Amino acid sequence: MPVRLAQPSDDSVGPYNRLSSSQVNAYRSCPRLWFYEKVRRFKMPQIPVLYVGRAVEEVFCRMLMESPALLVAKASPDTISAIPLDEKGVPSRTSVDPWPAERLLSLPVNLLPSSMEDLRSWAIERLKAHLQPALKSMKEEWQKNERKAGDWDSVNPDYCLEMCINGLDMHLKEVQRCLDANGGPMLKQWRQGKRPEWPAPDARRYSLSNNHPLAQEGGVSLIEAWEISRPWFVDPNAGKFAMNAVHPEHWFQGEYDLVYRWDGRITIVDLKASIGRGDRSGNYVEQLRMYAMLWWVTHGKKEEVDGLEIWYLGANAIKTIQCPSTQEMAKMESELEELWQQLRHTTPSLDECPPTPSPVRGFKAGGIPTEAPDEVRCDRCDWAEVCPGGKGDDDLPEGGDIQLPGTSSPIDLAKIGVLDPRITLVAEVFTVMGMKEARRPQVTVSQGSKFAKVVFLVDSHEDGTSSWPTELAKGDMVRLDNVIPTVNWKGEIELKVDPHACMVHASSDEEASDLMEFRARWNVTGKLVYKFEKRGVGRNGKEWHRKGLMLLDATGAMKVEGWANDWGPQYDLAGVGDTVVVANIGIDAWAVEVRGNVTRNSKIHITKRVERD
Numbered sequence: 001m002p003v004r005l006a007q008p009s010d011d012s013v014g015p016y017n018r019l020s021s022s023q024v025n026a027y028r029s030c031p032r033l034w035f036y037e038k039v040r041r042f043k044m045p046q047i048p049v050l051y052v053g054r055a056v057e058e059v060f061c062r063m064l065m066e067s068p069a070l071l072v073a074k075a076s077p078d079t080i081s082a083i084p085l086d087e088k089g090v091p092s093r094t095s096v097d098p099w100p101a102e103r104l105l106s107l108p109v110n111l112l113p114s115s116m117e118d119l120r121s122w123a124i125e126r127l128k129a130h131l132q133p134a135l136k137s138m139k140e141e142w143q144k145n146e147r148k149a150g151d152w153d154s155v156n157p158d159y160c161l162e163m164c165i166n167g168l169d170m171h172l173k174e175v176q177r178c179l180d181a182n183g184g185p186m187l188k189q190w191r192q193g194k195r196p197e198w199p200a201p202d203a204r205r206y207s208l209s210n211n212h213p214l215a216q217e218g219g220v221s222l223i224e225a226w227e228i229s230r231p232w233f234v235d236p237n238a239g240k241f242a243m244n245a246v247h248p249e250h251w252f253q254g255e256y257d258l259v260y261r262w263d264g265r266i267t268i269v270d271l272k273a274s275i276g277r278g279d280r281s282g283n284y285v286e287q288l289r290m291y292a293m294l295w296w297v298t299h300g301k302k303e304e305v306d307g308l309e310i311w312y313l314g315a316n317a318i319k320t321i322q323c324p325s326t327q328e329m330a331k332m333e334s335e336l337e338e339l340w341q342q343l344r345h346t347t348p349s350l351d352e353c354p355p356t357p358s359p360v361r362g363f364k365a366g367g368i369p370t371e372a373p374d375e376v377r378c379d380r381c382d383w384a385e386v387c388p389g390g391k392g393d394d395d396l397p398e399g400g401d402i403q404l405p406g407t408s409s410p411i412d413l414a415k416i417g418v419l420d421p422r423i424t425l426v427a428e429v430f431t432v433m434g435m436k437e438a439r440r441p442q443v444t445v446s447q448g449s450k451f452a453k454v455v456f457l458v459d460s461h462e463d464g465t466s467s468w469p470t471e472l473a474k475g476d477m478v479r480l481d482n483v484i485p486t487v488n489w490k491g492e493i494e495l496k497v498d499p500h501a502c503m504v505h506a507s508s509d510e511e512a513s514d515l516m517e518f519r520a521r522w523n524v525t526g527k528l529v530y531k532f533e534k535r536g537v538g539r540n541g542k543e544w545h546r547k548g549l550m551l552l553d554a555t556g557a558m559k560v561e562g563w564a565n566d567w568g569p570q571y572d573l574a575g576v577g578d579t580v581v582v583a584n585i586g587i588d589a590w591a592v593e594v595r596g597n598v599t600r601n602s603k604i605h606i607t608k609r610v611e612r613d
């Protein structure tokens with residue numbers, strides 16, 4: 001099975017603490033780099049090529065989902081996209097509504113492709129139909145990203161299409177093999193409508209009650225070969241990370257790109273919208289070997305993968321990886337579990353993640369190993385300005401106090417790692433609206449003469465339970481667990497409910513914090529790791545512009561952001577590596593991430609500059 005969902009009753013690890021192949025590869029390439037990105041949550045610059053890779057994969061999978069027996073070449077790209085999903089974003093097993101492909105009648109025979117060339121032409125038209133909307137939505141996502149870098153004009157849609165067609169030609173070889181094998185060993189059961197537990201996405205429900213609607217008689221037809229050889233992949237309409245294969249003990253997970261299995265052999269394919277040159281190609285080999293281990297473990301150690309391939313769509317080349325033996329997989333599993341204990345079960349400190357990068361590996365187009373380049377990993381690292389491996393050092397600020405110019409008394413500087421943005425309190429429901437409607441309720445609570453608005457940012461807690469009680473009425477006593485108190489621009493207290501918080505019924509004698517007990521303003525100091533900004537146009541047609549920075553101290557890191565006009569001129573003067581103080585900020589949070597909010601009463605001051613050339 002290509003998917004093995006987490007079992008909530010046995011899952012003591014949780015979705016955010018599992019190890020993944022990208023984490024393992026990051027740690028092995030440099031423990032400090034892993035620490036910065038996974039513990040301190042530094043975000044690397046988001047260049048368009050990262051989004052192009054996702055668009056190409058999406059376009060390819062949307063084309064694979066479709067059938068030339070149901071859609072003409074020029075059909076709308078969203079003809080079969082309305083897949084029913086469950087609350088976790090997985091295609092629904094219980095929906096009784098018709099699935100998109102079931103609403104479509106088979107096309108007349110004269111409109112069906114009659115040769116491999118016809119099939120290829122149809123599929124290219126489908127790729128073209130999906131490419132433009134996929135690139136448009138990726139561009140919008142890139143534009144919204146506060147860490148966006150580079151220029152979207154560097155994206156060449158023709159090259160994207162070329163990569164998709166390269167992938168199509170690789171897939172058509174499977175279709176041809178399936179034709180030559182007369183449909184392979186599963187032809188009969190496919191015709192009878194028998195499907196695996198996780199069928200290849202084709203916009204039909206999981207199990208069919210009758211013969212497959214596209215089944216024919218006699219030797220396998222071209223249409224049948226297209227349907228039967230379709231690999232499993234994540235339905236592009238499913239929720240993000242909803243269809244992982246999770247280790248039975250929940251400490252590792254992965255998401256396969258393509259799994260071919262029509263011929264009774266299991267081949268896992270990883271799609272790369274790249275040429276395959278450079279160090280990263282070494283990571284992909286390790287990633288696929290880990291996937292082979294994951295498949296073996298999630299099949300009770302009774303079924304092994306038969307093939308591992310990387311499809312370099314930019315180089316139009318397939319790289320075959322040797323499958324690991326059972327001994328190698330057993331060793332890999334125990335090493336990875338040990339690594340999980342070291343990295344995710346407990347969080348290592350900065351000192352435990354030294355700046356010791358591994359040597360850069362050499363690969364040429366198609367992921368072919370070659371002589372290593374004459375460079376060190378730190379030369380191209382995004383964190384070289386603050387890391388001792390580059391121009392930085394570990395001499396990081398750690399709270400204290402400081403007297404800023406123009407002020408009469410010193411201010412205390414909080415250590416970032418000890419900022420606690422959450423409180424738990426018991427209050428009485430003062431108003432409640434929207435409980436009967438399918439949206440988040442609007443609730444205000446009171447404690448004596450003090451009032452606060454509850455802002456539900458999510459529908460459910462990370463443990464899967466609802467973020468609010470099913471029944472709620474004025475006068476009920478509620479406990480607001482781990483909510484984030486902030487003060488909005490009108491001066492009202494807001495209690496934010498994110499995946500780490502919730503509202504439950506309480507009795508009036510429960511002890512909890514006072515509504516006014518939280519500290520509203522803080523001062524922090526840290527090294528500037530990077531700046532970010534985003535702009536947009538509000539619903540009222542007015543342009544908005546926000547700016548921020550990532551600060552690192554000896555105990556943690558945090559993003560501090562605010563409206564562009566609220567940052568003083570020192571924001572523009574501060575550079576990466578400088579030490580700054582940001583005074584009089586509010587704090588906010590999302591899950592484990594703590595953020596600072598700058599307002600017009602906040603102040604930024606550079607306390608130490610790095611020497612620049």
Ligand code: SF4
Nearest residue numbers: 030355378381387389
């Ligand atoms: S600069 Fe070098 S040592 Fe530091 S995180 Fe990057 S690769 Fe690792």
